[in-house]
Amino acid sequence: MVKKETYSISELAKEFDVTTRSIRFYEDQELLKPTRRGQTRIFSSKDRVRLKLILRGKRMGFSLSETKELFDLWDETLSGNEKQLLLMLDTLSRKRAQLEQQKNDIAMAEMEMDTAEARCREALADLEQKKKDQKMPANDEESTTAEQK
Amino acid sequence: MVKKETYSISELAKEFDVTTRSIRFYEDQELLKPTRRGQTRIFSSKDRVRLKLILRGKRMGFSLSETKELFDLWDETLSGNEKQLLLMLDTLSRKRAQLEQQKNDIAMAEMEMDTAEARCREALADLEQKKKDQKMPANDEESTTAEQK
DNA sequence: CAAATACTTTACGTTTACGTAAACTTTATC
């Protein structure tokens, strides 16, 4: 009783919050390869891992076929011949470059969100100030319209 | 002559390596709002910035409608009323959470790529070793088959 | 001024990633 070896389709669907339709679709596309008992699908823990990877890939903007390519490549890599190993190393380095790009994009996005948030807070502070001014108008001059530029 | 104020569709297409079709599609979806001279589109530097954001969004796995929502929200935010400002701040914090998730995903992916690469290199080293053994078999015992586990 | 070049609209086609419904079989439950 280590970790549970097999899973039903609805168990996986519930755990990862996807529809059974999606899971069947992933099998159809050969990203998952459940065995059968009768006609019922039985998923292994390897399938479970792959499902997790599929979903992470999606969040990272990977298409199913990209993910499948990686799965296939990894399977072939396990065959152990030198050509496949080198191919895998090459692919890994390309993927790493992709991740670098994504980290860059995220960093950029964060910076822009920082400045956006700062501007929001400024604008809010201005509004609060005006509220006070309205309640307790200390000095005169026209204060109603046109203040920027 | 500061920064060039306007761009043709093909200039932008070339600069960002997208098709003109895509750019027109983005306009159709109201992500870009070029003006016209006659019937020809004229893109402002604001459009240019937005195109850049669209593409970055795509690399980060954002749909066009998600990006459009952000654009619209930002435009409304600029109207300056308190409700919109608060809504924007809320949205920003949700997007930040999303970015955190993505960073997590990337970190996971990197770790898995590290171990994958390590295994590849091990396997390669093993192969090299076997090549040497074949050329210069120093000791006896059966050395042909089954060495792991 | 004719031909090439750049732009346009209109519109049907395509791929991806499922949603949704219909019609069955198998297994569990009352």
Place this chain on the structure above:
DNA sequence: GATAAAGTTTACGTAAACGTAAAGTATTTG
């Protein structure tokens, strides 16, 4: 043993994000 619950296949439908002609306009260039 009826019926609900969970599974299945088959198949048509759909939204997103463009691709790909087709056919026309506008401008530039030899």
